[in-house]
Amino acid sequence: MADPSSYRPKPGQIPDSPGVYKFRDEHRRVIYVGKAKNLRQRLANYFQDLAALHPRTRTMVTTAASVEWTVVSTEVEALQLEYSWIKEFDPRFNVKYRDDKSYPYLAVTLDEEFPRVQVMRGAKKKGVRYFGPYGHAWAIRETVDLMLRVFPVRTCSAGVFKNAARTGRPCLLGYIGKCSAPCVGRVTAEEHRELADGFCDFMAGRTGTYIRRLEKDMMAAAEEMEYERAARLRDDVEALKRAMEKSAVVLADATDADLIAVAEDELEAAVQIFHVRGGRVRGQRGWVTDKVENVDTAGLVEHALQQLYGEEAGDSVPKEVLVPALPEDPDAVSQWLAERRGSQVSLRIPQRGDKKDLMATVQRNAQQALALHKTKRASDLTTRSRALEEIAEALGLDSAPLRVECFDISHLQGDDVVASMVVFEDGLARKSEYRRFQIKGFEGQDDVRSMHEVIGRRFKRYLQEKERTGEWEEAPETSEVSGTPGTPGTPAIPGAPAPDGEAREDDGRPKRFAYPPQLVVVDGGQPQVAAAKRALDELGIDDVAVCGLAKRLEEVWLPDDDDPVVLPRSSEGLYLLQRVRDEAHRFAITYQRAKRAKRIRSSPLDAVPGLGETRKQSLIKHFGSVKKLKQATIDEICEVPGIGRRTAESVAVALASAAPATPAVNTATGEIIEEDDGGSTT
Numbered sequence: 001m002a003d004p005s006s007y008r009p010k011p012g013q014i015p016d017s018p019g020v021y022k023f024r025d026e027h028r029r030v031i032y033v034g035k036a037k038n039l040r041q042r043l044a045n046y047f048q049d050l051a052a053l054h055p056r057t058r059t060m061v062t063t064a065a066s067v068e069w070t071v072v073s074t075e076v077e078a079l080q081l082e083y084s085w086i087k088e089f090d091p092r093f094n095v096k097y098r099d100d101k102s103y104p105y106l107a108v109t110l111d112e113e114f115p116r117v118q119v120m121r122g123a124k125k126k127g128v129r130y131f132g133p134y135g136h137a138w139a140i141r142e143t144v145d146l147m148l149r150v151f152p153v154r155t156c157s158a159g160v161f162k163n164a165a166r167t168g169r170p171c172l173l174g175y176i177g178k179c180s181a182p183c184v185g186r187v188t189a190e191e192h193r194e195l196a197d198g199f200c201d202f203m204a205g206r207t208g209t210y211i212r213r214l215e216k217d218m219m220a221a222a223e224e225m226e227y228e229r230a231a232r233l234r235d236d237v238e239a240l241k242r243a244m245e246k247s248a249v250v251l252a253d254a255t256d257a258d259l260i261a262v263a264e265d266e267l268e269a270a271v272q273i274f275h276v277r278g279g280r281v282r283g284q285r286g287w288v289t290d291k292v293e294n295v296d297t298a299g300l301v302e303h304a305l306q307q308l309y310g311e312e313a314g315d316s317v318p319k320e321v322l323v324p325a326l327p328e329d330p331d332a333v334s335q336w337l338a339e340r341r342g343s344q345v346s347l348r349i350p351q352r353g354d355k356k357d358l359m360a361t362v363q364r365n366a367q368q369a370l371a372l373h374k375t376k377r378a379s380d381l382t383t384r385s386r387a388l389e390e391i392a393e394a395l396g397l398d399s400a401p402l403r404v405e406c407f408d409i410s411h412l413q414g415d416d417v418v419a420s421m422v423v424f425e426d427g428l429a430r431k432s433e434y435r436r437f438q439i440k441g442f443e444g445q446d447d448v449r450s451m452h453e454v455i456g457r458r459f460k461r462y463l464q465e466k467e468r469t470g471e472w473e474e475a476p477e478t479s480e481v482s483g484t485p486g487t488p489g490t491p492a493i494p495g496a497p498a499p500d501g502e503a504r505e506d507d508g509r510p511k512r513f514a515y516p517p518q519l520v521v522v523d524g525g526q527p528q529v530a531a532a533k534r535a536l537d538e539l540g541i542d543d544v545a546v547c548g549l550a551k552r553l554e555e556v557w558l559p560d561d562d563d564p565v566v567l568p569r570s571s572e573g574l575y576l577l578q579r580v581r582d583e584a585h586r587f588a589i590t591y592q593r594a595k596r597a598k599r600i601r602s603s604p605l606d607a608v609p610g611l612g613e614t615r616k617q618s619l620i621k622h623f624g625s626v627k628k629l630k631q632a633t634i635d636e637i638c639e640v641p642g643i644g645r646r647t648a649e650s651v652a653v654a655l656a657s658a659a660p661a662t663p664a665v666n667t668a669t670g671e672i673i674e675e676d677d678g679g680s681t682t
Contacts, residue, residue, distance in 0.1 A: 004061045008047045014040040019071040020081045022089075023064035027465075027515060030089035032060050035078040037329065039069050054294035060093045075332035076339070083306045095269075095289050095303045105132040105283075106140045108153075108200055113189055114161070114182045115196035117144055117153050124311070131203045132275075132283040146239045148178040150210070151199040154192065155179065202240070204277060204315075211240055255279055257320035258308070259350075259359055262300050263366035267291055270370035271304045274362050277318075286366070288373045302327035309340055317341035322350050322359055383572055384427030390573030391519070394565050395558065397545055401519035402426055406580040407458075407532070408523040409439075409450045410588035416596045417445070419454040420588035423517070424580050436591045448531045451522055455535035462516055463539060516544055523581050525550040525564075526557050533559035549581045607654045608647070615642050619651070630655045 019039045023032040036042030046053075046061050053061065072078045086094055107120035111127025119137050124130060134140050144155070154161065156171055156179070164170050164183040174181035182192045202210055214237045221230035259274045268290055275283035287304070295303070301323045309317050317340050327333045330347055337345040350356040388400035404424045411417040423433035441453045520536075522528045529548035536544060547565075548557040554574065555564035567574035604626065605616050622640045623629040629637070629651070637648035 004047050004050070004064070007064070007066045009043065009067065014043050014069065015071055016040040017071050018073070018075055018078050019069050020078050020085065021067060021069040022085065022091075023060065023093075024066045024068070025063055026065040028066075029515075030085070030091050031063060032091050032093040033082055033085045033089065035075075035082040037075060037078075039071070043067065043069070056093070056291070057294050063093075075329050076335050079306070079329075079332055079336050083310045086306070087310070095291065095295055095300065104134050104137040104140060105130040106134065106144065106203065107131075108196055110196065110200075114154050114192050117148075117155050117196075117199065129200055130316075133285050134283060145178075147199060147202065148173070149239045150214070150236045151195050151202070152178055152180040153196050153199050154182060156183075203282075211237060214240070255320060255355075256318045257322055257355070258318050259322045259355075259362045260301060260304055260308075261324055261359060261362040261366040262297055262304070263363065263370040264291070264297065264300065265370070268370065268374065269300050270366050270373060271300065272362050272366040272369060273304075273308065274358070274365075275318075276358075284365075286369045288369065297325040298327050301325055302333060305333060305337070309337060313340050314342060317345060319344070320346045320348075322348065322355060324349065324359070324363065384576070387572035387576040388427055390567070390571055391576065394556065394567055394573060395519070395545060395547055397518070399518070401517070401545070403515065403517040404519045404521060404580055405458075405517040406521040406523065406584040407451065407454055408581070408584035408588040409447045409454070410585070410592040411445060412592065412596060413445070416592055417443075417450060418588060418592045418595060419450060420584050420591060421454070421458060422580065422584045422587055424576075424583075427576060429583060434587060436587070438595075447524065448527045451524065451528045452531040452535045455520070455522075455532045456539065459516075459536060459539050459541055459544075463541075516541075519545045519547065521577060521580055521584075522546070522548045523551075523584055524548050525555070529557045529559055549577050551581075554578065604655050605651065608650045611647065611651070615640075615647075618642060626655070 016038050018035075018037050020033065020035045021039060021043060022030050025031050034042070046057065046067075050058050050062070070081065072081060085091075104119050104121050105124075107118055108129045108131075109116045109118070109127070110129055119140050120128070120130070132140070148155070152173075155173065156164070160171060161183050164174075164181075168184055170179065170181040170184050170186075173179035174184070174186070180187045180192055180195060182189065187195075198210065214233050218230050218233035218237065221227075221233060255276060256278065257276045259276065261272050263270045263272075268288065271287045271289075273285050274281055275285075287307070289300075289303075305321070305323075305327070317337055319341075321337065326347070326349060334345055334347045337347065350359050385400075388402070391397070392400045402425060406422050406424075407419060409417065409419050417439040419437040419439065421435040421437070423430045425433075435458075437454050437457065439450050439453060442449060520532060522532050525548055529546060532548075533546050536542070536546065546559055549555070550557060550564070553564075553566075554569075555566060556574075556577065557564050567577075605611060605619065618640055619629055619637070620626065623632060634645070634648045634652050637643055637651055638645055643651075
């Protein structure tokens with residue numbers, strides 16, 4: 001635990017202008033990012049008497065080992081830089097909202113020649129228009145099914161589309177009128193794009209135009225006694241109205257707005273967002289966060305706005321954002337939102353009418369989400385804490401192992417030998433810290449040697465990081481502001497070289513092997529444990545505990561002990577160790593299978609030096625297959641764009657010297673499958 005006075009800036013050293021500041025721990029990892037209108041006043045609050053600080057703030061300043069700042073010209077720049085640094089460094093003491101699930105969106109791939117309507121999750125992509133998010137994927141599919149009567153846009157995958165184009169036969173939706181079948185040329189690309197644009201306009205809230213047009217066409221068809229066409233148009237109108245009924249009107253003035261509500265207690269907060277477009281609720285989502293920093297409702301709202309709109313632009317940011325409390329600097333936040341939208345954005349608290357009533361509904365949703373989260377998590381927190389305490393007691397550790405790393409070896413009869421490292425912090429998987437290894441020291445099957453090599457490589461990297469950050473060196477004169485070599489009082493510049501010319505990686509980004517675990521678990525028994533312990537001893541590391549979990553009887557092995565530690569089958573500690581071990585096994589075998597599959601799918605073109613994936617694909621696309629490419633002359637190969645004479649000669653030599661591939665066989669029919677896909681043999 002650090003004393004904040006050891007790194008407190010000198011009086012008058014901090015500027016009184018707007019800026020963003022970072023606290024770092026002893027490993028140079030950024031643990032907190034904040035912004036301020038006046039850096040001097042804000043940072044002074046962190047260095048008062050510890051007893052006067054909020055418990056969470058006190059924990060942060062005693063965990064930190066240095067502080068540095070960046071001056072900006074406006075509050076808007078500070079807001080943007082704070083958001084960028086929080087995304088980049090993932091500080092542990094900042095509020096980070098987390099979804100309890102990946103919300104599905106209705107997406108239209110406008111970047112394709114024939115746009116496709118589909119359900120999408122995860123990060124948004126350029127060239128794709130999104131609607132939602134929705135609570136359930138089935139809600140999207142029901143809506144799409146109704147709208148395809150009027151807007152028969154393509155919904156099939158690329159593979160189905162190409163197969164239909166090749167055979168000249170559309171899929172079932174093309175036969176029943178729910179797809180315009182551009183795959184077989186029933187409509188042109190321009191006509192299909194008009195349908196996609198109409199679909200997007202309707203989903204964006206411009207519904208009245210289409211319904212009135214269809215009703216007019218229906219009446220005209222009836223007057224001309226085209227009753228079948230009139231009946232079809234009548235059914236189309238009813239389908240669109242049913243699709244509209246799925247999102248009832250909540251704001252009579254057809255407003256485009258997002259409503260954000262917050263429910264909180266001393267430890268946690270839940271945020272609910274309703275997306276209203278054209279007066280109708282088009283999407284809903286929610287987040288939950290631990291209040292790891294001392295933050296009020298206004299601060300929670302500001303963090304929510306950053307996360308919600310930080311990656312958005314254009315119409316994704318609505319004209320109006322309704323919140324329960326205004327951020328500390330509402331004008332700066334409004335200006336930031338306006339820059340992202342490209343036009344004015346109103347940020348305000350609803351005071352009366354429909355908007356205030358709808359905000360009350362969103363608030364009730366937030367309160368229910370927080371109550372549900374606390375009900376789920378209460379037993380979860382208790383169980384994880386008990387499991388870690390049981391492990392510490394069984395292994396004789398001084399404290400609960402908050403960071404556990406588990407290693408596993410995987411291979412197939414001695415080929416493609418790989419290893420995995422998975423990380424659990426506070427009993428939860430931290431997948432961003434997972435690592436994979438290829439065994440390089442020898443060939444063949446030897447799990448004990450493999451484990452020794454992997455543990456050695458992992459902790460050598462850890463020692464290198466310690467040396468790089470100067471934890472083992474007597475550091476030169478350091479700045480009291482940043483704790484990095486330099487002129488006293490000068491804030492450190494991330495990524496700048498030290499005075500001795502040695503580049504230091506002190507930018508605060510999570511490094512691969514910078515942080516040691518309290519416990520190393522290996523998948524195996526006494527031999528694997530001994531190998532891991534020997535690797536640590538050779539590196540002089542004596543503050544990391546080691547154990548192994550053998551699969552046969554689920555026994556826990558410790559170094560230098562002839563008898564295993566047997567935990568009760570009902571033990572939460574044993575269950576956590578099993579989860580860690582099984583996750584390491586899953587991660588290792590997934591990597592090993594992918595590596596083996598890549599080797600099996602290798603092509604003779606891989607042996608051509610300087611031939612990248614783009615030119616490989618060009619060759620295969622030009623000739624149709626590796627088999628036909630083998631039969632081509634050098635002059636014919638030179639006709640491919642981007643392929644010169646020398647490269648063509650190298651391709652011809654590589655294909656001529658390649659061993660003939662083993663033919664693939666359809667196991668159901670016994671038929672030999674011709675190679676025609678670029679060299680794959682499976």
